[in-house]
Amino acid sequence: MAFVGKKFPNLNVDAMNEMGDTFKVNVLEEAVNNKKKVILFWYPKDFTFVCPTELHAFQDALGEFEKRNTIVIGASCDTPEVHFAWLNTAKDNGGIEGVTYPILADTNRNLASTLGILDITNEEYDEETGNVIVEGDNVTYRATYIIDEEGTVVHEGINHMPLGRNVNEFLRLIDAYTHVQEKGEVCPANWEEGKDAMQANRAGTAAYLASH
Numbered sequence: 001m002a003f004v005g006k007k008f009p010n011l012n013v014d015a016m017n018e019m020g021d022t023f024k025v026n027v028l029e030e031a032v033n034n035k036k037k038v039i040l041f042w043y044p045k046d047f048t049f050v051c052p053t054e055l056h057a058f059q060d061a062l063g064e065f066e067k068r069n070t071i072v073i074g075a076s077c078d079t080p081e082v083h084f085a086w087l088n089t090a091k092d093n094g095g096i097e098g099v100t101y102p103i104l105a106d107t108n109r110n111l112a113s114t115l116g117i118l119d120i121t122n123e124e125y126d127e128e129t130g131n132v133i134v135e136g137d138n139v140t141y142r143a144t145y146i147i148d149e150e151g152t153v154v155h156e157g158i159n160h161m162p163l164g165r166n167v168n169e170f171l172r173l174i175d176a177y178t179h180v181q182e183k184g185e186v187c188p189a190n191w192e193e194g195k196d197a198m199q200a201n202r203a204g205t206a207a208y209l210a211s212h
């Protein structure tokens with residue numbers, strides 16, 4: 001189910017931070033109540049391989065997201081305790097020590113299930129009842145959501161497990177959507193901050209294509 005153009009689900013989820021605090025986070029409320037954009041990125045599992053590179057990459061770019069009035073939130077289906085153990089594991093030992101943004105611990109998988117991002121490729125079903133008799137891996141794909149200040153999803157994307165994300169692309173998308181909000185123009189292919197945008201009409205398209 002695609003959520004682009006719709007409100008992000010209104011659900012409370014456990015979260016953990018680097019101080020060892022466990023608290024509830026509602027992504028929709030984070031956006032609406034703070035009048036900020038939110039980037040929520042899901043990764044499959046703590047203490048794995050591609051995942052720590054992504055968490056550190058988002059941490060390295062945290063200042064750039066903050067300049068863009070954007071909150072960063074990570075998420076997986078691990079427990080808060082496992083998150084805290086990973087947060088206390090040094091980077092050179094595969095850990096995420098130094099990550100300061102909150103990480104959701106969606107252990108009951110309510111939000112991940114609602115979003116439809118769980119890997120269920122290994123699930124088996126009873127042919128008569130349709131009930132699950134063998135659960136899938138019960139981890140999420142690398143799903144990413146950008147939510148605007150009104151709580152509307154303006155971007156969602158899903159990578160398979162081996163494919164790490166390019167954090168700069170999400171900064172570009174936030175810049176593009178902010179330009180749309182502020183200027184009323186649309187952003188063509190490969191648009192970056194400072195480049196020409198276009199009017200959303202036939203004349204605007206013609207003028208843009210004629211000059212590029």
